[in-house]
Amino acid sequence: RREAEREGFAVEFPAACLAQVDETVQARGEGLHAAAEGDPFEDLRHLGWVSIDNDDTKDIDQLSALDGARVLVAVADVCDFVPCDSPLDVHARVNTTTLYLPGVVFPMLPEALCTGHTSLNPGEDRRALVFSFSLDEEGNTVDGSIRQAIVHNKAQLAYPSVGAWLEGSAPVPERIADRPDLQESIRKQDEIAQRLRAKRREKGALDFNLPEGRCVFDDRGSIAGFELSTNNRATELIEEVMVAANGVSARFLMESASVAIHRVVKQPERWELLREYAEARYSHLPEEPSSKALQRFLDEEKRTSPDSFEDVSLAVVKLMGRGEYEFAEAGVPGVGHFGLATLDYTHSTAPNRRYPDVLAHRLIKSVLQGKPRPLSNDTLRTVTERCSEMSAAAEKLERVLRKSAACLILEQRVGDTFSAIVTGVASKKKRKRGKGSGSPPPSE
Helix, strand or coil: CHHHHHCCCCCCCCHHHHHHHHHHHHHHHHHCCCCCCCCCCEECCCCCCEEEECCCCCCCCEEEEEECCEEEEEEECHHHCCCCCCHHHHHHHHHCECEEECCEEECCCCHHHHHHHCCCCECCEEEEEEEEEEECCCCCEEEEEEEEEEEEECEEEEHHHHHHHHCCCCCCCHHHCCCHHHHHHHHHHHHHHHHHHHHHHHHCCCCCCCCEEEEEECCCCCEEEEEEECCCHHHHHHHHHHHHHHHHHHHHHHHHCCEEEEEEECCCCCHHHHHHHHHHCCCCCCCCCCHHHHHHHHHHHHHHCHHHHHHHHHHHHHHHCCCEEEEEECCCCCCCECCCCECCCECCCCCCCEHHHHHHHHHHHHHHCCCCCCCCHHHHHHHHHHHHHHHHHHHHHHHHHHHHHHHHHHHHHCCCCCCCCCCCCCCCCCCCCCCCCCCCCCCC
């Protein structure tokens, strides 16, 4: 908590935020999740919507389904409960992201919303923005569209069990064992995802192999160890359809609203160091940054040195630099996303835990509903800078506290000998504290 506050995060919800949730729920009564009169919400509850996420996920942001040959991604309509400049919005604009730290989560929105009314929970009707697209014969996404709809999650599933089933190493997950229609839909989505993945790699998108570690706690709340999770067919399925949905969002906004909040990864400023690293591993990269060349290097490393590929991936990620948010205008050249090999990319599929996604939804809904944009360009620029600042602060804090947790685990192993790989060297210096102001950027 202290570390989060030092980095500028507001870890407690003001009373006005909690009161706003209660007032909204009471005011809407039985029509809480129904379409308001005059709103163009389409009833899509009949489709085979499912969620696939981590085992312990409580804030369900997105569902996927098929409608004939079209892929549909439903994303929680969070901004329906969080009006612009309301107490909830002001608080969310301070943090701009949910903090996932060892043993504790500081949500961007109160749990009554992010794990309740704005979570696409199984067996519940929910409002959503639905992003849909088709694939052409070459595997490109085409005919993208966005609409407002009411959806219904038929099954909450998890990466490990779905991935093992798709890969043929485990039976069908229990929650869809008696639903052959959902099984068929997920298998078809998997096929589409693999086509999307192949097309992205063809364009130069980077494919890393970085297992994610999370702390495991015992019954007393003490850290007992680390649990590693790696990619499988289920994580790839969700990654690919979400990347495609975010692409639909970016193109829609630039064509219809003329502005967007892009997620960007600049061309690596340390490309020369990447070239030196490749040469040290008996490979070669061109003088000018090229994601295709970098992916060829990664493919070769994975083929010839599979045991060290995770460490190679980590080294490359460190040298590439972090992602940022950028205010984008139609007709103005943008930075693009080097890792995804695309110029237009937004974050719009996780509004329960990322503020840029809330902004994207507000812009999209203003177009769909024929209403003025809720924020000016100057305000959007200011908010975008805040989102980049706090995203970087969150990544730093999560990294530091994971290292602290690892130290607590290794404290019990003093005197033991381990094999290890050095992934970085830095001079010892005093750590700088964040300057988070705790105040949101101005809005209108």
